[in-house]
Amino acid sequence: MIFEGKYYNGQSSKGMPAQIALLADGLHIDYCADEVCGSVHWELAGIHQSEFNDATTLLRYGKFPQQSISVVDKEFKEALQQQYRGTAFLKSSYNSVLSLGLTGIAIMALSLLGLLVAFVIWGVPALADRVAMHFPQSYERQLGEQLYTKMLQGYQVNEEKTAALNAYLSELETDLDYPITAAVVTSDEVNAFAIPGGYVVVYEGIIDKMEQHEELAALMGHELAHIQKRHSLRAMTRSLSYYMLASVFFGDVSGVAAVLVDNASSLRNLEYSRNLELEADRYGLELLRRNELNPQGVVLLMERLQTSDSSEMLAFLSTHPNSEERIRVLNELIGEGKQPYKKNPVLQRHWEKLMH
Amino acid sequence: MTTTLLEEEKQTTHFSFTGRGSEYFAIEIVNLLLTIVTLGLYYPWAKAKSLQYLYRKTELAGTPFVFHGTGKEMFKGFIKGLGVFIVLYAILLYGIFSEDTGTLLITYGVFMLGLLALIPLALHGMMRYRTSRTSWRGIHLGYRGELSDMYSTYLIGFFLTILTLGIYGSWFVVKLRKQMIDNVRFGNVRLRYVGDGGDLFLIHVKGYFFSIFTLGIYLFWYTKNLLHFYVNNIVVLQEDGTYSRLQCHVSGWEVLKLTVGNILIVVFTLGLGIPFTTTRTMSLIMNNTVMSGHFDADALVQTEEAYDSATYESMTDMMDIGVI
Incomplete structure (x- = not known):
């Protein structure tokens, strides 16, 4: 499946219209701008962790200066998930928390509050006592x-x-x-x-x-x-x-x-x-x-x-x-x-x- | 000359903030949880994560910024910064427990001088770190200021401010901003800070007296004036000689609504709602800020080299200096 997006080569801020193909071993990107055309292949291992994406999916690749692509297409996001599930660049514990939804987040917040209160009421005195008892x-x-x-x-x-x-x-x-x-x-x-x-x-x-x-x-x-x-x-x-x-x-x-x-x-x-x-x-x-x-x-x-x-x-x-x-x-x-x-x-x- | 430039300034490039309070809240809850469980050791990673989120949701011309800083880098900086503070506090404590007034005064002096000497270092380091770790469309920002210049600007300004009983403070702040902002590179784009100390002084004088006369209500307009002074005096220069200017259109009334809302949120959530206040503030400022003038978003070229240390990032945190 081919997706349309923009490709940035890490040298210039010019976004080059690009066609992105999801292959088994990585992404294949064909870009063309001002009669300059080219293509790059991104190994999966070289793609940086990609978190907090919204309507736009942003992927970055390689060492400094990093190349990047930006794709405004919900299907691209889903296709990435399907094709590369479990790959390092898609792993994010934060994203999994974000997908918990409001109830999940509220439960987390409340349990955190409980933890905090418990820490202040029991944890701090216990720690302080330990310090005091081990004081030479x-x-x-x-x-x-x-x-x-x-x-x-x-x-x-x-x-x-x-x-x-x-x-x-x-x-x-x-x-x-x-x-x-x-x-x-x-x-x-x-x-x-x-x-x-x-x-x-x-x-x-x-x-x-x-x-x-x-x-x-x-x-x-x-x-x-x-x-x-x-x-x-x-x-x-x-x-x-x-x-x-x-x-x-x-x-x-x-x-x-x-x-x-x-x-x-x-x-x-x-x-x-x-x-x-x-x-x-x-x-x-x-x-x-x-x-x-x-x-x-x-x-x-x-x-x-x-x-x-x-x-x-x-x-x-x-x-x-x-x-x-x-x-x-x-x-x-x-x-x-x-x-x-x-x-x-x-x-x-x-x-x-x-x-x- | 002014008229032709004004014509050009009609073109605008927008900033925007697309982050949502609930999302940022969830991130900060996870951060807080991990920080507590690790007895604070997770803090640098937490900070990196929240910056990554905030940058990712801040857009210029429809493209988000990227924060490249990592928890590992910040952790190293955090440890170094902590080391410096432990040494300073050890000196001070030695003086306090020596029971000797002379020793106490000397150690207190060393402590204060140490802090004073750290501030320029921290500011310099923070500018270098933050800019080098920020990119937009793959183009990194950078900071070319010299540490010695930062020291002379800071120390001269500091002592002049004391000598003039604070009056020089406005000029000092402007000098410091010039030192920091004029040395920022955004690929081949340069920034200039064109604010004038006299204008800032007037804002302060006006803000002070009006706030008293209006029983504090003017404070919000005072804040707005300061915000405009800091933001609207930043000029963005491109290599072909064209320029644009940052324009923040936040009104005093909006500052009032933001502040009152934020205070209510913090009070009624016992502080847990602070992430919401952050996204509210970011939204108000970013969604009301544009670059007016000629800005060719496609013409930026990478000029930075690969980057290094993060020592001073955490130091500014510990000293509670909020610049960006």
Whole structure:
């Protein structure tokens, strides 16, 4: 079968009227223009992939400068398909998607949307967690130290209380992989937070609220759990990866740097998931038990923070939601009956220093 | 002279865009899917595919353009560009974590200078890449600009713009466009950019004040004026001395309809409908653009040689410089 079309030889933009024959081993093209006539044979292997054709079919052939033909004839398209089905130049996964029609495309779009949502909800946190868990401890410690120093620049450190708190901590028996450095800063805010690598910042406001040192032990147990289980690092990588994802989506690479710079300040407002908070609570309780302290300290701490003056900004609880549920879970964990516990005079002494 | 040329300008050669939103949408959905599944590695192939579609559906005198770029080429460029950015960011991060203000300032300076030095390179590379990979009726475009000229044009213009508190910016943009467009070859056809910095400055001044007075409504007419300034000042010269001029007839009202429609599409499809906005924009511009004057579509002759590297294509992407 012979088709009419235009032939371009790759040297000039002149379209030469051509007759195209589909042969078993390729295309045979006879062209004639301005009394110059000729013919070329196109091997199938040399024809370039041809996608997105419409009423016009465009085929290109050979190395630079490529020859090409253009044929405005629907039958040519069909004849090509019939004659050369499965040949490389006709293969196109995109064309097969285009031929799915509107319903098919809509289904693809919806499943893509689902995939995206799933990726953002489950994929990103999982990946971020993996990164955080494989982060070498020495780097974590370095990073933590820098964040810690940067953090403290914005506060006034109470040296005496800091010394007392550190003495208290060193007396506590823990199973931490990290050496702990803590600081007490002057602020009425009722808050405390952990920084990756073994750093804890405690506000005077939260210490003032407490009446027994078991509460402090519970609080420290909670914060130390965030460090030991790398919660803070995980939360950081998580929020960082969302930022990075957003900046990649919006094509703003420079945004990533800004995020890294800003992140130090957002540490104190990091939110942990419910599960991580409960895990930290459990760990706090375990710490009390390990040190043979009254396990009621954890519940006391929660209740104290909950019932204290509500007009105050309770940052600790506001970043730690669901205190009712947490108290319930803790009570369940402590269980019925009397728990064996002792007084600890050394801890008590450090605590009294801290209370001054 | 003007009168005879005006007579010639009555002949017109049309551009047109035949792409359809639904088709482009399907292509981009596949692209997005593969890009996600490959954690971004597919991006260069995705980009090549969408450019191939958009070029294939853009016609001049009834014949489509062809984009010859491949994902493999762009991937190599992508990796190189990524490497450069990683080095720059590593320097900056080193400064941030050094905790030392002096070091931070120095590394920040190096970072900014690095970016500044990359822009001309990226523009030059993009012009070379895009033109060499574009053909029409088998005739390739090409870019003959020198990198050193791009650097001097860019750096001089950049600093003059800063020194004049931005006023020189209009002249700078025109100089840059001249550098880019005057060096384009379309076979044996040459392009000239004949816009004047003063005119652009007036457009900006007028656009600024009118937009304020009209509570932003004039912005669409401002955009239209800029579009006309960028497109209508391109002159196409053929070897026999005849020339034609690009003419874009998009009106402010049409820009308004396009923009509002595009915003609605993006908002109500949560961004998935962006391909539709691309085809809408392409349709409006291409279907309202002609070459008026003498243009002999049959007289183009191949003048390019075979081509190479794609390093800078992706770099312009990363730096978010949209030129074409």
